[in-house]
Amino acid sequence: MALYLIGDLQGCYQPFQQLLKLIDFSPSRDHLILLGDIVNRGPQSLETLEAVVQLGNAVTSLIGNHDTHLMGVAYGVRKVRRHDTLTPLLKSPYLWYYIDWLRHQHMALYQHGWLMVHAGVVPQWDLPQTLAYAHEVEAVLRSSDIKAFMQELFGNEPERWSDTLTGMDRLRFIVNALTRIRFCKADGTLNFTIKGQATSPEPDLMPWFEVPGRKTENTPIAFGHWSVLGLINRPNLLALDTGCLWGGQLSAARIDSAGTAPAVTGTDTRTPVTISQVMCSQSVDPFSVK
Template identity: 50%
Template sequence: QWLMANESRCRIVLGNHDLNFLAVAAGIRKCKPDDTLQPLLDSPRRKDFIEWVRHQQLAHFDDGVLMVHAGVLPQWDVAMTLAYAAEVEYRLQSRDWKAFLSQMYGNEPAQWRPDLKGTDRRRLTVNALTRLRFCSVSGLMEFQTKEGAGKAPSGFLPWFAIPERRSRDQTVVFGHWSTLGLMNSPRVIALDTGCVWGGALTAINLVSRELLQVASHRPGKVS
């Protein structure tokens, strides 16, 4: 509700859990035991929450910084990333958003091809921007491994470590990967430090690179 009230001061990108909220609210998926969606679903402002989430971006670019939830395929530059994200955003904001969500889930196609179109391209875009951790040089995504960067399966690398990645000349800020932890390198900033697992909530000043961390209220550890 704070984000909704301060929308003019914030730029938000959707992640896998936000899309899961929409799918559950639409009756396409069921809540999992570890989901924390019930307060939103039971709220008298449920419709407001759904409409607000549906109208957020999947990728945002400003002043040399690209922000996504999870990752960017090595074949995509910033313009391609924003264009493919916009295709998904258009569907989410349309009257047919529930139909789009019903077609969104699945791991295939897992590899980028320039000739992808329609539902296949939109599904791949969602998976790249909201789920990606490891991929191959050719843009094949690997969805099973959730450990840190040092646990890359054979033939795969962390998406940001792919040589000649086309977005490498821009700074990319992302989260999603709690087992990766904090990264604050010149062109790659990873901010998921496992708050929901008992780690910290981390923010960064993009100008000074100063970090701000707040301890989690939840016991546990990043795993």
């Protein structure tokens, strides 16, 4: 069995089909893990989510910020935004089937030695904590309390983790960290204002994975979300949002043992993984979206 990770689809149905063909994906033999943001802004959100769900047990997904936005719109607590492409999905007679499928997906996963999240991890969390906090959110998403949860989910506060956080402040921070983080301070304070760049103009902000001494620095992490980074394929870091939506590529990484390449140096603790990519037509002008 081959195990593939795929970066943000965001409604890019045709590249998704081309990538599955390129890697010779077989639902009866192989497994996909999607790194979140299955829908939105691309031209075919409905068709993309349909195709994913139809793969059945051959696919697992992380939950991304566009996926939570879709759930928020469906539950009537969020409005459709100018650049959203969710209307056909929202009008589908199968909408609630798809919403139920999404809310039973994952905030974080750990398989084959890789921690997988949509966006990243705050520097104060280690691997067991990250998985435990993700499970807290997953339990609420899968419960009858989901609408009340959605009503209080969206917002930027609190900006910093504390073990004493409780209730919706705690859950909101966990969701924001796992689905929205890009830059943060050394103490884990999140920043959501700087998006369209890979470096921060503010000296006290840095990409979450570059914070010195972060507790997951020895844990291999795969993530999506941050397309401006492009592909990162390091022994302990794998960034797979390669900007399909913007006319970049859609990327898959094979992470089972057959998908690893020879070590680059004798000091590498892990080997880089095999990457497959297809080119994408531009669906959205990146300068038109804030």
